[in-house]
Each structure stands twice: as structure tokens, then as C-alpha cells.
Amino acid sequence: MSGVSVTKDAQDAAPAADDLVVLSNVNKHFGALHVLQDIDLSIARGEVVVVIGPSGSGKSTLCRTINRLETIDSGTITVDGKELPSEGRELARLRADVGMVFQSFNLFAHKTVLQNVMLGQLKVRKTDSAAALEKAKSLLDRVGVGSQADKYPAQLSGGQQQRVAIARALAMDPKVMLFDEPTSALDPEMINEVLEVMQQLAREGMTMVVVTHEMGFARSAANRVVFMADGKIVEEAAPEQFFSNPRSDRAKDFLSKIL
Ligand code: ADP
Ligand code: MG
Numbered sequence: 001m002s003g004v005s006v007t008k009d010a011q012d013a014a015p016a017a018d019d020l021v022v023l024s025n026v027n028k029h030f031g032a033l034h035v036l037q038d039i040d041l042s043i044a045r046g047e048v049v050v051v052i053g054p055s056g057s058g059k060s061t062l063c064r065t066i067n068r069l070e071t072i073d074s075g076t077i078t079v080d081g082k083e084l085p086s087e088g089r090e091l092a093r094l095r096a097d098v099g100m101v102f103q104s105f106n107l108f109a110h111k112t113v114l115q116n117v118m119l120g121q122l123k124v125r126k127t128d129s130a131a132a133l134e135k136a137k138s139l140l141d142r143v144g145v146g147s148q149a150d151k152y153p154a155q156l157s158g159g160q161q162q163r164v165a166i167a168r169a170l171a172m173d174p175k176v177m178l179f180d181e182p183t184s185a186l187d188p189e190m191i192n193e194v195l196e197v198m199q200q201l202a203r204e205g206m207t208m209v210v211v212t213h214e215m216g217f218a219r220s221a222a223n224r225v226v227f228m229a230d231g232k233i234v235e236e237a238a239p240e241q242f243f244s245n246p247r248s249d250r251a252k253d254f255l256s257k258i259l
Helices: 008-013 059-066 089-095 113-123 129-142 158-170 188-203 215-221 239-244 249-258
Strands: 019-030 033-044 048-052 074-079 098-101 176-180 207-211 224-229 232-237
Touching: 019 059, 019 207, 033 059, 033 207, 033 232, 048 059, 048 215, 059 074, 059 176, 059 207, 098 158, 113 129, 113 158, 129 158, 158 176, 158 188, 188 207, 188 215, 207 215, 215 239, 224 239, 224 249, 232 239, 232 249
Parallel strands: 048 207, 048 224, 098 176, 176 207
Antiparallel strands: 019 033, 019 074, 224 232
């Protein structure tokens, strides 16, 4: 408690102290396509933001810019107050603060499950191998695939592989986790086992950005829903408000098609 009163204007001018990820006026083009248009988005520590919107609206690109898998043309993106450099060793270290889980799992096919979860710790975080091993085992147990540690990814179901991918990202002690349609490639019976791991993470206070079409997850886990269309954030609201009373025609139209 500082005892100094802060005016509303001053609060609006600067990001709140507990904002972990801040995108300010971000623009990106792919050739003539203006894929991200004046994106302003602040994500608080411990917040779970679900991003929804039609295919092609820029959701994946948004995620990929946050950890510099894509460059931006203008604007700034900070994670815990730091802007990511465009290349070099510093980028690898800072990028590891942002865990990413993709639709397509992206595990290393020629490494075991255990090696997949150890690799980043050894190479990027320079953890010693005994500690990396312990941590990998404990994370694999936590996501429910401890008994699969010595198998190769192809020997696992899609749901198990995705849980390994989550464990691998968590092994880097990320400050924020990005999930880009993590259940879209899964057979229906495997979706819940992945969503449950994500629910658990959310309950434990992980800061998360989740692109998903799983509206049940959005309703139960999200603090905020961000609706994107044509490269813009069209609407953002608490899930109960967004789903019961969307304001924009774009959101109404989108929801009428998926619910
Ligand atoms: P979403 O995840 O919402 O479906 P994306 O971010 O994947 O949308 O894509 C937004 C738009 O940008 C789409 O029109 C897509 O075709 C285009 N796009 C995505 N990646 C590239 C790329 N590397 N080069 C050119 N166009 C791209
Ligand atoms: Mg996408």
C-alpha cells in the first residue's frame, strides 16, 4: 500500500505492475495481408485468456509473435517487462520464459519421452543432468504419463503426446504458457485428458493464453475471452458475459455457428 492515490488516467497510461505480457499497438503483415492490426492486449500474472475467432483471423500469428516465432512490423511486445531480442542466445533464454504447445505436438521423434522433457533444461537452462532427470520424471508423473518415459513419441496416443509436450514446456519454468489449439488434432476421447491438465495448471495460477474451440474450457477456466476477427481484437469480456451477451455482430455470428 503506497498511500499515494493514482488517478484513473495515470492507470490507463502505464501497464499495471502485475501485467506479465503486454502487446502495444502491434502490427504485422504477410505481404499484402495485414494479419495483426493495432493489437493491444495485456495479460496479468495468473490470468487465463482464451482467444477465439474464425479460422484465418490471426490467432496463431498472435501466439507466435509473443515468443518471436514471427517478427512484428511495429509496436512492442514485452514479457515480464522485457522486449524479446530478434536473435541470439539472449532470445533462446527469454523465449524459454514463454512455453508453447502446438496443435501438432512437435515432439522430437528420435528422442524418448524422457529425453524430450530433459533436452531444453540441459541446453537452454543449463540444468545439471541429475536435476533435469528428476524434474522430467516429476513433470511426466504430474501430467499422468510417468509410465511412458522410455518410449518414443510415436508409441504414444495423441493425448499422451500432447501431455508430454505440456510437460516439456513446463520443464523450462515458463512465466507464461501459450496453447495454440492443443486439442484440435486429437481424437474426441483424448480431448478431456489434455484439457484436465490445462485446467489443473490454471488452478495452480499459471498465466495462460489459450487458442481453442473448446467452449466448455473457456467457460470454466478463462478469466477473459478475447474474440478476434480479420486481424483485430473485436471484443473482450468475461466468459459468462461473452457467451450470454456478445456485443458485436461478428461475435454473435461466430457463436451461432459453433454453439
Ligand atoms: P488463425 O490461427 O486464426 O486461423 P493464422 O494466424 O494462422 O490464423 O493466419 C492468419 C492469416 O495469415 C491467414 O490468412 C493465413 O493464411 C495467413 N498466414 C499465416 N501464416 C502465414 C505465413 N507464414 N505466410 C503468409 N501468410 C500467412
Ligand atoms: Mg491457428
